[in-house]
Structures are given as C-alpha cells and as structure tokens.
Amino acid sequence: MQLRLTEDQQSLRTTTTKYLSSAVPVGQLRKLREHPAGFEEEYWRQGTELGWTSLLVPERRGGGSVSGRALVDATLLAHEFGRHAAPGPFLSCNLAAAALGAADPAGHDDVLGDLLSGSSVVSWCFAERGPAGHRPEGLALQIAFEGDEPVVNGEKRPVEAAAQASHLLVSGRSAGGFSQVLVPVDTPGVSMEPMHCVDLTRRFWTVRFDDVRLPRHAVVGEAGGSGRQLEAQLRAGLVLLAAESVGAMERAFDMTVEWAFDRYTFGRPLASYQELKHRFADMKTWLEAGHAITDAAAEAVDGNDEGVEELVSIAAAFVGQYGAELVQDCVQIHGGIGLTYEHDLHLFLRRVTLNRALLGTPALHRRHIAALLAEDEAR
Amino acid sequence: MTDGAVEDVASFSRRARAWIESNLELLDPAAYERAFRTDLSEEEELAEVSRERRLQRVLYDAGFAGICVPTAYGGRGLTPAHQRAFNEALTGYEFPARIQSPTFAPCLSVVLEFGTEEHKRAHVPAILRGEELWMQLLSEPGGGSDVAGALTTAVRDGDQWVLNGSKIWTTGAWWSDWALCLARTNWDVPKHRGLTVFILPLRQPGIEIHRIEMLNGSKEFCQEFLTDVVVPDSDRIGEVDDGWTVGVRWMFHERMLYESPLVTFSTSVSRSFASTSYTSLARAAGRLDDPSAQELVGEARMLDVVNERLHERIGQAVASGLVNDQVAAVARLFKGVASARTRTIAFELAGTTGAAWGPDDGPLVDRGADFLMRQTGSIGGGTTEMARNVISERVLGMPRERSADRDIPFRDVPRGPSGDRRHG
Known part of the structure; x- marks a missing residue:
C-alpha cells in the first residue's frame, strides 16, 4: 500500500476496513462456503456505497476517484479485500465498470448505473482455456459481425460470478482487431457451468457462447478497435x-x-x-x-x-x-x-x-x- | 523564486537537465561495466579515479555537488527531493560512480552528523570538490560482522592518540586520502562501551596498505596495518568510549547507500544496462527463443526492477521518518539475495561458455568468474545473516540472539577456542 495517503484516500480505506470487519468477519466467511454466490446481494450493495465499483469510472459517467489517481485509489480497496479475504466480484465489476465508463461512443448508461449502485453485477469474460488464453493475442473467442450486428462464438473460463451477473462483458477477436460486447445473461446461446475454486467465497463459471446474436448497440467501444x-x-x-x-x-x-x-x-x-x-x-x-x-x-x-x-x-x-x-x-x-x-x-x-x-x-x-x-x- | 526561498524541485530539475545535457557526456555502457570489472591495470585505474575526481569538481563548480549539504560547508542546502530529481536527470549520463561510496555515504554522512565545526569546514568542501576521497576503517580480520569487537587499539598520550592494529575490506584504500576509523579505547568495559571513532589521513608512514587478491583476480579490496599511527585528539569524532553511538549511525548510512540523499548516481543505471544485458546474454548463447531462457531473463529483470522500487520505497520511508532506520536492512537483504540469484541466472544463460570462454564470446565472457564471486553481494557491507537478525530483532521485535560478550569487560571476552570450552 502507498506510504502516504491523502485524507480522502485514508477515509476511503477506513470505511471499507470497518465495513468488512463487521460485515464479513471470518465466521461469516466460513458460512459463505456453502452459499451459491459466495456473497450476499445486500453486502455487495452496501459496499458499493463506499465506492467499491465507482473509482475506475470517470466522473461524467457517474463515478470518480478520490485522489485523481483512479487505480491507486482502487488498490487501497483491493488491499483491504485481501486483508479480509473479502467476498464479492470486486475485480469483474470494477473492470466492467471501467470498460463501460471509458467506452466511446458512451452507452449502456442503465447497466453502468446498476453496477455503480450495486443492484447488478457484470462479469468480465476474458480468459480462455490453455496457456495462451491470458493474453489478448492468445484469445480464440470470435466476435464476428453480420452487417453491424455482433455474433459471438467461443468459450470463456474462469468467469467470475457469472451466475450472479445481469450482463457479461465479453472480450474477443474480430476481423482486424479486438471487440468487446455486453451480453445479457439470458440471451439465447449463452450457457454456463460452475467450476470448483480454491477460494472459499469467490465463484467461477465456464461460459459458452454458441451463435449468440446481439443487436448493434451491444458493442462496447469500437468494433474491432478495442485492443x-x-x-x-x-x-x-x-x-x-x-x-x-x-x-x-x-x-x-x-x-x-x-x-x-x-x-x-x-x-x-x-x-x-x-x-x-x-x-x-x-x-x-x-x-x-x-x-x-x-x-x-x-x-x-x-x-x-x-x-x-x-x-x-x-x-x-x-x-x-x-x-x-x-x-x-x-x-x-x-x-x-x-x-x-x-x-x-x-x-x-x-x-x-x-x-x-x-x-x-x-x-x-x-x-x-x-x-x-x-x-x-x-x- | 525570491531571495532566500528554496528553489522548487521542478525548476531545479529543469535547470539540472539543461546543465547535464550541455555539460556531461552520455554514459558509455561498456565503460560503466568496465568501471566495476577487474582487468584494469594500476595505471588505468588511477586514471579512472583522477577522471572521476575531475568530474566531481565539475559538478561542484556548477552547483550540483552536495545538493543536501548545508551551504556553510560548500553544499547547496536543498532537500532529498532535489537530489532525487538530480539523479533522475542524470539518467544515461556519466557521473563519478566509483567515488560515491564510501566517501559520500557513509563517511561524509558521519562527518556531517558527528564531526566538529572544524572537521566540517576542513573536510566537507574538500570532499565535495573531489579533493578528498574517504575510506572506512571498520571491519577487522578477526571480526567480520562483529564490528563492535574491534581490536585495533587507540591509546591516549597527552592530547593525541596512538593507534595500532589492522583493518580490512576497504575498497580502493590505495588511492584514497582520508579515513574514518573505529578503535578500542577501553578494554575494561563491555565491548560496545569502549570504542572511539577517529579520522586520519591514509597516506602516512604508519599505515601500510596491502591489496588483497580476490578469487576473480580483483585487487580492489585492501587490508591496512596501523603501526603507532598518531592522531590528534582534535581528530576524534564523538566522545571518548562512545564510538558505538557513532558506529550505529555509520552503519546505517552505509546501508542507505543509494538511498542516501548525499549520494549522486544515475537512477536508471541498472535499468538501462544490466537488464538488457540478460537479453543479450540469451542472444549470445543462441537461446532467445528457448522458453526456459526467457523465464530466466524475465526473472532476472523482475528482481532488478523490484530491487530498485523497494530501495526507493524504503529510502523514502526512512528519510521521512515513517519507519525506523533499521528497516533499511530490508532493502539490504533483498539486494543481497537478488544479486546472488541474478548472477546465477547470467551464468545459467551462458551455458558451457560460462565455464570456459574465448575472447570473442562477447557478453558471455566472465560470467563464470562472476558466478564464483556470487556471494559478494550477500557478504559485503554486513552479511545477509546480520540483516536478517536486524529485521527480526529491531524491526519485528523478536528476542535478541544470546551473546557471550554483552556484560563483561572486553578483555575477558573469549576470542578463540580454549580447552575447557570445547566439547568432544
């Protein structure tokens, strides 16, 4: 953690520390072992009031960092999550929020709003099976375009909190580059299977996309230009x-x-x-x-x-x-x-x-x- | 900037950059590596030292020497942030690399902290001008890490002291001018309470300097033999028998090295030279596409960069008083362990050529000799075992190791095996 914190950073950190200590003490973590999601919705919603999903989102899109250095601020929370082995889709929600917040043209205001208020979860579908599947250049999942409508084919794993998510932010390969699309989980062609995980409260799924057809506005950022x-x-x-x-x-x-x-x-x-x-x-x-x-x-x-x-x-x-x-x-x-x-x-x-x-x-x-x-x- | 106000770091940094660009030469990587190699002749090495003295003088004349040293002693009276900015600005340029340590840290630091007004006026400006290079007469042949067990003795004779004994592991003492010396002045009290620190010129009849040949052929280290060396009492640093107070800070300043605000160095020396050389090693060995070699290159680079960032962090934390001084041992330990590992990696990358090389083997030359000297970084400046003791005892507060010399007069401390102490 940073050697010196601003007053705002200090307060960002201590509110989360206090909240985690009272909401998810180790006894609670043990109880969550059997919980299908690994976290309670209300726990997550209250956490987002402390800034858990807003730091990486620009102010004009409803977020904002506390020090002007967004990721540094977010690492303060991540550090506390580590110290408490805290539950919740912190990584996925922050990265999805960052993607939606940075998207040009801007869109998906409703989904971003729900992420910020903690009323829904968005899972980032990035990694794929095999050693190359952790670098963009190794991705195999295809986001093709029929006209300007995306069609997704491929498999992602491990995907954090997929069964709790309202939407999936899917990163894949398109002609000429990379694209990202926002997929409602109930879209035909999306299927998921739970995985086992070494962590007590973090849950992961394998998510398959078989000819998943999406409207044009599902694209986040630039089609083929999101590398x-x-x-x-x-x-x-x-x-x-x-x-x-x-x-x-x-x-x-x-x-x-x-x-x-x-x-x-x-x-x-x-x-x-x-x-x-x-x-x-x-x-x-x-x-x-x-x-x-x-x-x-x-x-x-x-x-x-x-x-x-x-x-x-x-x-x-x-x-x-x-x-x-x-x-x-x-x-x-x-x-x-x-x-x-x-x-x-x-x-x-x-x-x-x-x-x-x-x-x-x-x-x-x-x-x-x-x-x-x-x-x-x-x- | 108004008169009397401190120049802000940004403006200082711009000024430094402009001056450096038009006055210093770009650092020749090969020359930099050569500065720390072993194959220089005596004449070549003396020529290098003279060149660095001149370079130091150039810095001084331009107002960039002793950035954090009070103006009363020829410095600039600025802050550690100014020195850091200067070090940043030096990136890629020549600087007096071999005369930084131990002259500026720990010697200059100790003189500034404990020296009298006369000491400071006599020596600090001379150091800043490159006229006095200093050494530390600290370790002894019988002592190793047990620095407080010094046997070199100073006996008072009116208003002067007479020193006898031997010191060791001084780098470049044969071309240096002055030294700090830790000596025993009282044998009838426990070891930490009978020490005193002196300063003395190295070139005098009573001091014989021997160069020690290391197993890789280096003759940088020296051993000194002091015979009836006379030091006036006015060249004592700190109180009589209170040398350990000075010694503790002395060793702290030694551990600070590149984190010391008195040391000038090019911040990214290791970034620009040492690390790319792992890639060139892999290439020279024909292993650039070998995944196991790639992992080694990545690991070595990782250790170099983490080491750099850790030193920055700890330097800042110690300098601003956020943590106690002893935390510097954390950086020392990491560096020692990492340097052993990176030398092993270099040797490993070189393959067979690491053990037997020809003149045209380029970057692979000498990697085996470096490997033989691998533990250097874990021994010099206090062993990593000592650093581990410091971290566990002084940082984490764990119980001290038992010692057999703590509360007895130093003359009664066992200094070797005796019949009745031996088992079996």
Whole structure:
C-alpha cells in the first residue's frame, strides 16, 4: 500500500476496513462456503456505497476517484479485500465498470448505473482455456459481425460470478482487431457451468457462447478497435490482483508473527529461534517488495508511464510467486494447525493462490517480461 | 523564486537537465561495466579515479555537488527531493560512480552528523570538490560482522592518540586520502562501551596498505596495518568510549547507500544496462527463443526492477521518518539475495561458455568468474545473516540472539577456542 495517503484516500480505506470487519468477519466467511454466490446481494450493495465499483469510472459517467489517481485509489480497496479475504466480484465489476465508463461512443448508461449502485453485477469474460488464453493475442473467442450486428462464438473460463451477473462483458477477436460486447445473461446461446475454486467465497463459471446474436448497440467501444482498452483492463486487473494479494500476504504475515510470540516450544517462544527469525526476515522483505512493486505499477498505470506494461507484469510475476511462497511458509511455521479448516490462515492462502493464477501465472509473466525486453532492445 | 526561498524541485530539475545535457557526456555502457570489472591495470585505474575526481569538481563548480549539504560547508542546502530529481536527470549520463561510496555515504554522512565545526569546514568542501576521497576503517580480520569487537587499539598520550592494529575490506584504500576509523579505547568495559571513532589521513608512514587478491583476480579490496599511527585528539569524532553511538549511525548510512540523499548516481543505471544485458546474454548463447531462457531473463529483470522500487520505497520511508532506520536492512537483504540469484541466472544463460570462454564470446565472457564471486553481494557491507537478525530483532521485535560478550569487560571476552570450552 502507498506510504502516504491523502485524507480522502485514508477515509476511503477506513470505511471499507470497518465495513468488512463487521460485515464479513471470518465466521461469516466460513458460512459463505456453502452459499451459491459466495456473497450476499445486500453486502455487495452496501459496499458499493463506499465506492467499491465507482473509482475506475470517470466522473461524467457517474463515478470518480478520490485522489485523481483512479487505480491507486482502487488498490487501497483491493488491499483491504485481501486483508479480509473479502467476498464479492470486486475485480469483474470494477473492470466492467471501467470498460463501460471509458467506452466511446458512451452507452449502456442503465447497466453502468446498476453496477455503480450495486443492484447488478457484470462479469468480465476474458480468459480462455490453455496457456495462451491470458493474453489478448492468445484469445480464440470470435466476435464476428453480420452487417453491424455482433455474433459471438467461443468459450470463456474462469468467469467470475457469472451466475450472479445481469450482463457479461465479453472480450474477443474480430476481423482486424479486438471487440468487446455486453451480453445479457439470458440471451439465447449463452450457457454456463460452475467450476470448483480454491477460494472459499469467490465463484467461477465456464461460459459458452454458441451463435449468440446481439443487436448493434451491444458493442462496447469500437468494433474491432478495442485492443488498447482490453490491454488497459488487463493491466488494471493485474494490479488489483497484486494489491489484493499483498493485503492477504500482510494479514497472513501479521498472524504468523503473533503466533511466533505466543507459541512456546522447548520452553521458549518460536520467535526466539534464529532459524525462524531469519525466515520472518525473508518474508518481511518479500512483503515490503510486494508493496513497492505493486504501488509502482499502479502509479505507472495511472500516469500511463513509459514501460507500464512491463512494470505490471513484473508486479504480477513477483507478487504471484512470492505471495504464495510467503503464505505457504506461514503455514509451515504454524505446523499442523495451519493446514486445518478451523484455522484462519487458509482464507489468505486461498486468496493468494487464486490471484497467482487468475490472469496469468508468474511463469507466463516472466516470459512476457523477456519478450518486452527483447522488443525494446530490437527497437 | 525570491531571495532566500528554496528553489522548487521542478525548476531545479529543469535547470539540472539543461546543465547535464550541455555539460556531461552520455554514459558509455561498456565503460560503466568496465568501471566495476577487474582487468584494469594500476595505471588505468588511477586514471579512472583522477577522471572521476575531475568530474566531481565539475559538478561542484556548477552547483550540483552536495545538493543536501548545508551551504556553510560548500553544499547547496536543498532537500532529498532535489537530489532525487538530480539523479533522475542524470539518467544515461556519466557521473563519478566509483567515488560515491564510501566517501559520500557513509563517511561524509558521519562527518556531517558527528564531526566538529572544524572537521566540517576542513573536510566537507574538500570532499565535495573531489579533493578528498574517504575510506572506512571498520571491519577487522578477526571480526567480520562483529564490528563492535574491534581490536585495533587507540591509546591516549597527552592530547593525541596512538593507534595500532589492522583493518580490512576497504575498497580502493590505495588511492584514497582520508579515513574514518573505529578503535578500542577501553578494554575494561563491555565491548560496545569502549570504542572511539577517529579520522586520519591514509597516506602516512604508519599505515601500510596491502591489496588483497580476490578469487576473480580483483585487487580492489585492501587490508591496512596501523603501526603507532598518531592522531590528534582534535581528530576524534564523538566522545571518548562512545564510538558505538557513532558506529550505529555509520552503519546505517552505509546501508542507505543509494538511498542516501548525499549520494549522486544515475537512477536508471541498472535499468538501462544490466537488464538488457540478460537479453543479450540469451542472444549470445543462441537461446532467445528457448522458453526456459526467457523465464530466466524475465526473472532476472523482475528482481532488478523490484530491487530498485523497494530501495526507493524504503529510502523514502526512512528519510521521512515513517519507519525506523533499521528497516533499511530490508532493502539490504533483498539486494543481497537478488544479486546472488541474478548472477546465477547470467551464468545459467551462458551455458558451457560460462565455464570456459574465448575472447570473442562477447557478453558471455566472465560470467563464470562472476558466478564464483556470487556471494559478494550477500557478504559485503554486513552479511545477509546480520540483516536478517536486524529485521527480526529491531524491526519485528523478536528476542535478541544470546551473546557471550554483552556484560563483561572486553578483555575477558573469549576470542578463540580454549580447552575447557570445547566439547568432544
């Protein structure tokens, strides 16, 4: 998280922290395990009153950041979601809202309004099966045009909260580039199947599109010309995932430090063993590095800085890899209790594990970084 | 800007950029890499040092040396933000790279923090003009990380002190001018309470400087032998027997290095040179299209960039007092571990050529020798184990390691195995 917050950012953060602490304490998270959506509608609706879906939407479309740096503001919320392993389609709704808010020509005011007020959910359908399906250039789903009416064919997975959504924002390939369309879930040809997920409260579906025919106004932005917008959504998504993971890392780390002081073995606290102290030092280092690179990436996205694409992949690669390593080491230091459902640690392990893979694994991002370097050098 | 007001950072930055563009030369990547390589002859290295002294003087004459140093001592009296802006503006340009550390951090920092008015007037302007290069006589052959266990002794003789002992791991002491020195002045109190810090000129009859050959052929490190070196009491820094107060800050300034507001460096040196070289390594090895090589290139680049961002963050947090000084150890630990990993990656990318290379192997040359020296970054400037102790004990507040030298007179501290202490 940012070293220094403005007063408005501070208040954005603390209202969400307070709300999450009271609305979804760990006991509630356990209850949500059996819940089909993984979150209560009313929980989500009240959350959106705190700005959960409005930060990435321009003011003229009903949203607004609190500091002028929209993604940095959103990472503050993502961080708290991580610290609380909070439920809800935070990623999908924010990225869909960002897409609708940025669309030119503007449209879909009603859907955007519902997203902002929390009365409906929109799922972003981006990733596809297979290793190439996490980069725009690897997408296979087709958005063809008959006249100016889009026809969608293909499969998306994993799609967050698809069964709770009123609409799906679908990214796909068109002649000459990428397009995005907004698809009401009850459109003929749309079918979905639930997936299993490592997270306790986040739910994902496989969504199929078989000859899904849409009216012209379903197009979001420019038909065949939405590649840059798609990249922008992906960058924002990766940064939000990293910020959420850093929040989860921080919570797991704090819990484990506390455990190390309280737990005695052979007559002394775990915190007195040099072997463990040194591992805590390593973990602290990964945690601070995670903060540093995630904040740098968020600032670069907001500033549209040179090298932003690389910085985002570096954040994803680093936090993906070291986030999971950190929480796994927290499990190790807890011993057997750290592997039980009863203990809270797994809530955070689940979250970093999910985020590590959701928009491309660390390995994929490492290769992407190398590709960008090679491109850069060739120039 | 009105008289007496501090020039704002944006205007300072524009002025710095304009001056740099018309007065400094673009940094030659090969020359920069060479500055840290080992194959320079003695004459070549001395020529490099002289060139950097001149470059420092050029900075001084233009008003860009000692940006955060008070004007009374020849500096500009500006803020760390101004120094950062200057470092940014230096991107891609030459600068006196090898004389920054330890002269500006920690030595200049210590003189400014603990020196007398006379010390500051005598030495700070000379440092800023490139006339005095400093060294730190801190580590000892018998000590390693246990810096407070110094055996080099200073004995008082009227209004002067006589120093005897040996110091080690000083970089470039053979071409330096002055030094900070930590010495034992009292053997009858526990170790931290019997130390004193002095300053002294390095080129004098009582100091013999030996260059140490490292396993890769480098002779940068030196060992000094001090025999009856006389230092006037006026060249003492801090109080008698209170040298540890100075020493703690000294080592803090050492850890700050590139985060120190007194150090000038080109912000994206590592960005523009070190990292693209991973790509050139993969290309030279014919592995640019090999996915496993791509992963290694990406990982190395990731570690470099994260390291840079972490240092920035911690530097700012420490400088603005948001966290305690000891958090600097977090950056030190990351850098040590990451540098070992990136050297391993470079060696791995080089393949067989890493172990045996020919003169025409381009960027693959010497990667094996670098690998042999891999642990350098985890040892120099305090080992990563020490950093881990600092983080766990001073940052996270975990119990201190047991030590056998804490509350007894230093002369009674065991300094080696003795029959009755050994088991088995």
